[in-house]
Amino acid sequence: MKHLILKLILPLTLFSFVLITKWAYVLPEDAPADMLFGFPLPYRCSGWHTSLSTQFFIAEMVFDLLVYFVFWLFLISFINRLVSLKPGRAIVVATWLIAVLSLCLPLIMPPNPTMYLKPEGILNTAK
Secondary structure (H helix, E strand, C coil): CHHHHHHHHHHHHHHHHHHCCCEEEECCCCCCCEEEECCCCCCEEECCCCCCCEEECHHHHHHHHHHHHHHHHHHHHHHHHHCCCCCCHHHHHHHHHHHHHHHHHHHHCCCCHHHCCCCECCCECCC
């Protein structure tokens, strides 16, 4: 089982962490309207203290990573009990490559994607 953690579970955890998210529209009391990103707990949003910044909530981010890790651990261990999993070198390299590329995805995206997601009536409250 230890080899499956490094070969399959960890890259699937990182891949899920980047691609599975939920957006929440919030109205903080002392900040402008904002979008929070993350699932099951939001861990990222635009900076409330300065423009063009992003703030991360570390405790929520660690909790999200732990949830994804436990999910993949249970799923892979259940499948491993039914069928003995022995991933080949190509599968291991492919999963790690996909995981690393998915971690690079937020670097090429804009720091605040809500500037492109402003449909009338949701974020544009001032006219």
